Structures are given as structure tokens and as C-alpha cells.
Amino acid sequence: xxxxxxxxxxxxxxxxxxxxxxxxxxxxxxxxxxxxxxxxxxxxxxxxxxxxxxxxxxxxxxxxxxxxxxxxxxxxxxxxxxxxxxxxxxxxxxxxxxxxxxxxxxxxxxxxxxx
Amino acid sequence: xxxxxxxxxxxxxxxxxxxxxxxxxxxxxxxxxxxxxxxxxxxxxxxxxxxxxxxxxxxxxxxxxxxxxxxxxxxxxxxxxxxxxxxxxxxxxxxxxxxxxxxxxxxxxxxxxxxxxxxxxxxxxxxxxxxxxxxxxxxxxxxxxxxxxxxxxxxxxxxxxxxxxxxxxxxxxxxxxxxxxxxxxxxxxxxxxxxxxxxxxxxxxxxxxxxxxxxxxxxxxxxxxxxxxxxxxxxxxxxxxxxxxxxxxxxxxxxxxxxxxxxxxxxxxxxxxxxxxxxxxxxxxxxxxxxxxxxxxxxxxxxxxxxxxxxxxxxxxxxxxxxxxxxxxxxxxxxxxxxxxxxxxxxxxxxxxxxxxxxxxxxxxxxxxxxxxxxxxxxxxxxxxxxxxxxxxxxxxxxxxxxxxxxxxxxxxxxxxxxxxxxxxxxxxxxxxxxxxxxxxxxxxxxxxxxxxxxxxxxxxxxxxxxxxxxxxxxxxxxxxxxxxxxxxxxxxxxxxxxxxxxxxxxxxxxxxxx
Numbered sequence: 289x290x291x292x293x294x295x296x297x298x299x300x301x302x303x304x305x306x307x308x309x310x311x312x313x314x315x316x317x318x319x320x321x322x323x324x325x326x327x328x329x330x331x332x333x334x335x336x337x338x339x340x341x342x343x344x345x346x347x348x349x350x351x352x353x354x355x356x357x358x359x360x361x362x363x364x365x366x367x368x369x370x371x372x373x374x375x376x377x378x379x380x381x382x383x384x385x386x387x388x389x390x391x392x393x394x395x396x397x398x399x400x401x402x403x
Numbered sequence: 404x405x406x407x408x409x410x411x412x413x414x415x416x417x418x419x420x421x422x423x424x425x426x427x428x429x430x431x432x433x434x435x436x437x438x439x440x441x442x443x444x445x446x447x448x449x450x451x452x453x454x455x456x457x458x459x460x461x462x463x464x465x466x467x468x469x470x471x472x473x474x475x476x477x478x479x480x481x482x483x484x485x486x487x488x489x490x491x492x493x494x495x496x497x498x499x500x501x502x503x504x505x506x507x508x509x510x511x512x513x514x515x516x517x518x519x520x521x522x523x524x525x526x527x528x529x530x531x532x533x534x535x536x537x538x539x540x541x542x543x544x545x546x547x548x549x550x551x552x553x554x555x556x557x558x559x560x561x562x563x564x565x566x567x568x569x570x571x572x573x574x575x576x577x578x579x580x581x582x583x584x585x586x587x588x589x590x591x592x593x594x595x596x597x598x599x600x601x602x603x604x605x606x607x608x609x610x611x612x613x614x615x616x617x618x619x620x621x622x623x624x625x626x627x628x629x630x631x632x633x634x635x636x637x638x639x640x641x642x643x644x645x646x647x648x649x650x651x652x653x654x655x656x657x658x659x660x661x662x663x664x665x666x667x668x669x670x671x672x673x674x675x676x677x678x679x680x681x682x683x684x685x686x687x688x689x690x691x692x693x694x695x696x697x698x699x700x701x702x703x704x705x706x707x708x709x710x711x712x713x714x715x716x717x718x719x720x721x722x723x724x725x726x727x728x729x730x731x732x733x734x735x736x737x738x739x740x741x742x743x744x745x746x747x748x749x750x751x752x753x754x755x756x757x758x759x760x761x762x763x764x765x766x767x768x769x770x771x772x773x774x775x776x777x778x779x780x781x782x783x784x785x786x787x788x789x790x791x792x793x794x795x796x797x798x799x800x801x802x803x804x805x806x807x808x809x810x811x812x813x814x815x816x817x818x819x820x821x822x823x824x825x826x827x828x829x830x831x832x833x834x835x836x837x838x839x840x841x842x843x844x845x846x847x848x849x850x851x852x853x854x855x856x857x858x859x860x861x862x863x864x865x866x867x868x869x870x871x872x873x874x875x876x877x878x879x880x881x882x883x884x885x886x887x888x889x890x891x892x893x894x895x896x897x898x899x900x901x902x903x904x905x906x907x908x909x910x911x912x913x914x915x916x917x918x
Contacts, residue, residue, distance in 0.1 A: 363537065382559035
């Protein structure tokens with residue numbers, strides 16, 4: 289199972305990074321989402337991988353799973369979900385305003401008035 | 404247990420939804436509440452700083468849960484200094500916003516402003532690394548809203564870059580937290596400091612990743628080269644007063660580096676060997692040089708100030724990377740100075756922008772209210788470039804003095820002095836083109852009259868310059884306070900003891916966790 293989880297984190301991170309390095313907002317946002325999935329799985333694994341073990345102290349049980357990473361992952365999921373929504377809205381606004389969805393600055397746009 | 408230490412987080416957190424829900428259609432009521440809230444924050448922060456100034460560590464356990472399990476809010480000299488700095492800066496920014504009417508050009512400015520303050524205050528006060536991440540996100544999501552306040556295509560495009568860069572930083576932060584938790588089984592800073600010392604020298608393979616990742620995250624926040632690319636566009640395109648408030652956000656990164664790398668991963672630890680001297684110091688020197696070269700190369704006034712901010716953060720990082728008590732004390736003095744200097748410059752840029760068609764460094768007819776604005780720019784530029792008599796000079800002197808006996812002495816002296824010279828030339832060029840040569844141009848035939856900026860705007864920008872003057876006059880007292888703060892940082896045992904040993908729910912002898 290360690291191999292499965294580790295390779296999942298690795299593949300998600302690699303594809304995420306590749307997409308983030310694209311020039312247009314849509315692949316970049318997809319890449320960001322993949323990266324947050326990767327980090328969520330990674331956080332899960334930081335509490336050690338155990339299957340079918342109780343998260344709270346019970347009599348007659350010796351193996352436990354760590355509940356804290358699950359709480360951390362929940363927080364991280366909520367935050368990344370909200371952030372993705374925000375970036376989609378801002379990117380959409382920028383796309384509709386300028387008629388292109390490139391992420392980087394174009395030469396010569398520095399001096400245009402923002403207002 | 405006094406509840407005051409949580410007030411700087413709770414007060415803006417309550418005020419912001421109140422402003423949205425109860426006062427959304429009345430800009431006047433919003434302004435009153437926002438202003439009263441910030442004044443209350445200053446009073447509370449000053450009280451907390453007074454309490455902490457004799458070395459007291461103020462601890463607050465949320466829900467009365469004991470430290471490694473519950474979340475704690477901790478106020479020591481550094482934290483309370485930073486929240487006082489934040490609330491004072493917020494007051495002047497708010498005065499400028501009200502004077503210039505920026506808050507009326509879009510919606511929900513004051514609510515976002517309060518949420519931003521909540522995030523910054525929380526980041527300075529929390530004693531838990533995961534909580535630090537959460538407060539980073541709070542301040543970032545508010546800053547996204549402020550950054551694109553009043554809209555516009557160029558601003559939205561800069562906003563996309565800013566958001567994406569910071570999202571990447573947040574992802575890195577989570578990876579760092581994951582590896583810390585996997586290695587130590589705790590995320591409480593004080594508990595972590597105890598456990599990091601227990602890891603023996605040959606078992607540091609796993610934990611070594613964490614300090615490096617954390618340093619990257621905080622370096623993104625602090626805009627250290629080569630992770631500074633988000634800053635020039637976002638700060639230049641953000642509304643002037645928002646950019647002025649953002650002057651404290653780069654300092655959040657500097658604060659986090661000071662906190663984590665004096666307490667959890669001190670320089671003598673095996674896991675952090677080489678991090679400060681091999682990596683951070685050259686990056687800081689390059690930031691300083693590149694920032695000031697950017698000042699000279701900038702084609703418009705707003706980018707010039709943005710690069711000056713990068714340069715001044717480089718200066719702060721040089722002092723931090725020394726990782727000596729003298730270096731940190733000098734860094735703290737310079738942090739306070741450069742927050743005021745950067746904010747004042749962004750406000751002045753906005754004063755110029757209000758009656759000039761563009762901020763490009765070309766000769767155009769004089770702006771409205773030119774003499775006063777030019778005088779303020781002159782004073783703020785002197786402070787930022789580090790010329791006497793203002794506080795930048797003292798800060799730079801302290802940094803040079805702290806680095807004199809270190810192996811980097813020659814490099815630091817060469818880069819700091821060279822960069823200062825370049826920045827003086829850059830600011831001189833900008834000032835003479837924008838303010839001085841303007842008188843050589845024939846004004847247009849029928850000039851559309853532009854009102855001079857509101858007196859509140861001048862009060863705000865002038866107030867920040869006056870604060871720098873006061874910071875120079877009382878430099879001796881300020882320096883003594885910074886030295887005391889730095890000494891407290893380099894002997895973190897009382898901090899750790901108070902956080903870990905204070906009784907609360909669940910604080911029995913079995914508090915070791917399961918790793």
C-alpha cells in the first residue's frame with residue numbers, strides 16, 4: 289500500500305507541476321487542483337497508513353490510526369476548494385476583460401491605465 | 404488567564420461580518436466602524452506590548468485545552484511588537500482610504516480590510532504551525548479581494564498571477580507541515596522545538612526536508628529572490644492604499660522565518676546546517692542588489708516602489724541570515740522602519756497618480772498639490788534609500804555593525820553600500836523627472852482642474868513619515884527594545900516551558916503523543 293500511495297502522490301504532483309507551468313489559466317488551475325489532491329493524500333500518509341484501526345482509545349486494541357491528519361486534511365480540502373473557486377472567478381474576470389487567458393504579462397501592458 | 408491576547412483576532416473577525424451584514428449600503432457607517440475597530444486594535448495591541456515588554460509570555464489556550472493537543476495563542480515581545488506595528492499601519496492606511504475615497508470605488512472594502520487584519524494578527528500571535536497556515540490563508544484570501552478592489556483588466560490579470568503564486572506557496576506549506584508531522588507527531592511550535600532537539604544527528608534525513616520547504620514558503624511571502632516574481636506586478640497594480648497595507652505582508656514572511664528558525668530549527672541544529680549561511684544569505688544579498696537595480700531600471704513610479712520593497716526585504720533578510728542576536732535586533736529595527744517607508748511611498752505614489760494620466764517616468768505637467776507631495780516623496784525616499792537623518796540610516800548602520808565580524812562581512816558591506824548608492828540614484832532620477840522637470844513643460848491650453856488630494860490623505864502619508872522621524876529620534880529606546888526582544892528569541896526556554904507546562908484539559912503526564 290505504501291508504494292501505491294507514494295506513487296499516487298508522485299504522479300499527481302508531477303502532472304500538477306507540468307500543468308502549472310503552462311501559459312494559460314485553465315491548465316494552470318487544473319494543475320493547482322491536482323497539486324492540492326497530491327498534498328491531501330500526502331497529509332493522510334503523514335499519520336502512518338493503517339487500515340481498519342480505531343482512531344480513539346478502546347479496550348483490547350493495540351493498533352490505532354492517527355485522527356489528527358484527517359482533521360488537517362479536512363481543513364486543507366475546505367481551504368483549497370475555496371481558493372480554487374476564487375481563482376476561477378478572478379481568472380474568468382481577467383479573461384472576459386482582456387479576451388485572452390494568458391497568465392504572464394504581455395510586453396507593453398505595464399503602462400496601460402488600470403481604471 | 405487573560406482574554407485580551409485573543410482580542411486582536413476576534414475583534415476584526417466580528418467587525419467584518421457586521422460591516423457586511425448591517426452597514427453594506429452606508430459607506431459612512433462602514434468608515435466609522437472600521438476606524439473605531441482599528442483604534443481599539445491599537446489600544447489593545449499597545450496594552451499587550453506593554454504587558455509583554457518585561458519579558459512576560461502571554462499564553463491563551465483556546466477552549467482551555469492543554470498545549471500539544473489544543474491550539475494556543477502566544478504573545479511575547481516579538482509578537483506584540485508586530486501586532487502593534489500592524490495596527491498603527493492600518494490606522495494610517497485607513498485614514499488615506501477614507502480621505503481619497505478608494506473605499507467607495509468598489510464594494511466591501513472595509514469588511515475585507517478587517518479580515519485582512521484578522522489574518523495578519525492571527526499569523527503573528529499563533530503558537531501552532533498548522534494554525535499559522537490557516538491564518539496565512541485568511542490573510543491571503545482577504546488580500547485577493549483587496550488586490551482586485553475597484554477592478555480593471557490590468558489589475559485582474561495581475562491578480563491572477565498573485566493568487567496562483569500564493570496558491571503554490573500554500574501547497575508547499577502543506578507539504579512541509581505533512582513532513583514535520585510525519586517525523587515528529589506534533590505541530591505545536593513549542594512542543595516541536597523540544598522534539599526537534601531530540602532527533603539525533605544521523606536520523607535527520609526525514610526532518611531535513613521540512614526546514615527547507617518552510618524556508619521556501621516564507622521566502623515566497625517575504626519576496627526573496629528568486630521567489631519574488633509575484634511582487635512587482637501585484638504591488639504596482641493593486642490600489643495604492645492596499646499596496647501600502649501589503650507592506651506588512653512581506654514582513655509576515657520575515658516574522659515567520661525569525662520565529663521558526665530561532666525556536667524550532669535554531670542554526671546549531673544538525674537538521675538545519677547550512678541553511679542560513681549557504682542558502683539564505685546569498686539569496687538575501689541578491690534580493691537586495693536586484694531590488695535596488697530594479698529601482699534604477701523601473702520605467703514607472705509604482706514599479707520603482709515595488710522594487711524598493713524587494714530591496715528592503717533583502718536588507719531585512721541579510722540581517723536575519725546572520726542568525727546572531729545582534730543581527731536579529733538590527734533586522735527587527737529595519738522591519739519596523741521599512742514597513743513605514745514602503746507604506747508611505749505607496750501612499751505618495753497614489754497621491755501622484757490621482758492627478759497624473761500615467762505613472763510613467765516621463766516629463767508631464769505638474770500634478771495637483773505638487774509641492775507638498777514632492778516634499779513627502781523626498782522624505783520617504785531618503786528614508787527608503789537609507790540616508791541620514793531618517794531611520795533607514797540607523798537601521799542600515801545597525802545591520803552593517805552586526806555583520807562586521809562575521810565571515811560575510813566583506814560581502815554584506817559591499818552589497819549594502821553599493822545597493823544604497825544605486826537606490827539613491829534611482830530615487831533621485833524618479834523625483835527629478837516627476838516633480839522637478841514638470842515645471843519645464845508648458846501646461847495644456849485649457850487644463851481640466853484637478854482638485855488637490857484630501858487633507859486626510861496628506862495626514863496619512865505625512866503621519867507615516869513623522870512616525871519614521873520619531874523612530875529616529877527615539878532610536879536609542881527602540882534599539883534597546885529590539886535587543887531585549889532578540890535576547891528573548893535566542894533563549895526560548897521560558898516560552899517553551901510556559902506553553903508546554905501550563906495546565907489545561909488533558910494535561911496529564913501522558914502528554915507525549917503516539918509517535
